[in-house]
Amino acid sequence: MEKSNGSTPESTTKPVLATPTDLCPEAIVEISQEMRHLMADIFVLYVKTKNFHWHMSGRHFRDYHLLLDQHAQEIFAMTDEVAERVRKIGGTTLHSIEDITRFQRLKNNNQDFVAPEEMLGELCADNQNLVRLMRAAHEVCDRHNDVATASLLENWIDQAETRTWFLFEIKGVSTPIPYAEG
Numbered sequence: 234m235e236k237s238n239g240s241t242p243e244s245t246t247k248p249v250l251a252t253p254t255d256l257c258p259e260a261i262v263e264i265s266q267e268m269r270h271l272m273a274d275i276f277v278l279y280v281k282t283k284n285f286h287w288h289m290s291g292r293h294f295r296d297y298h299l300l301l302d303q304h305a306q307e308i309f310a311m312t313d314e315v316a317e318r319v320r321k322i323g324g325t326t327l328h329s330i331e332d333i334t335r336f337q338r339l340k341n342n343n344q345d346f347v348a349p350e351e352m353l354g355e356l357c358a359d360n361q362n363l364v365r366l367m368r369a370a371h372e373v374c375d376r377h378n379d380v381a382t383a384s385l386l387e388n389w390i391d392q393a394e395t396r397t398w399f400l401f402e403i404k405g406v407s408t409p410i411p412y413a414e415g
């Protein structure tokens with residue numbers, strides 16, 4: 234039987250890295266692209282969460298410091314699963330810090346000092362944005378019947394919503410969260 238991903242464009246998958254799959258070449262290109270961007274965003278959120286864990290201050294230091302470390306571990310755990318899921322379908326993923334910079338959609342924070350409440354608010358917004366981006370990736374997976382990637386995304390959306398919930402409650406700001414588009 235001919236490999237369905239044999240003609241995947243070189244920009245996405247070199248033939249030597251083309252894992253056998255029943256997904257069509259178009260699906261591999263589109264899903265890999267979504268997951269490549271998502272992977273970059275996950276690394277950005279991981280570094281930012283660690284950054285805020287390290288530079289936390291104030292009277293709630295211990296609680297916030299520990300919570301952000303827990304969140305960072307959860308976020309980092311996604312990276313290997315995202316990358317290996319893409320390889321399972323014959324796509325390729327990030328190779329370098331340069332790739333992260335090229336594909337990220339979430340913003341870095343390079344400020345010397347960020348107030349604790351601002352840290353929590355920014356992470357809350359980033360996690361909400363990550364949920365929106367994962368929903369968009371889920372739609373692409375649905376279109377190509379990639380149920381396994383969609384299933385992983387569903388769990389990661391739940392985790393990100395839990396992080397959003399905690400961050401929203403402890404930051405003590407009653408700003409309503411905008412509805413997801415679509």
Ligand SMILES: [Fe+2]
Pocket residue numbers: 286302
């Ligand atoms: Fe630490």
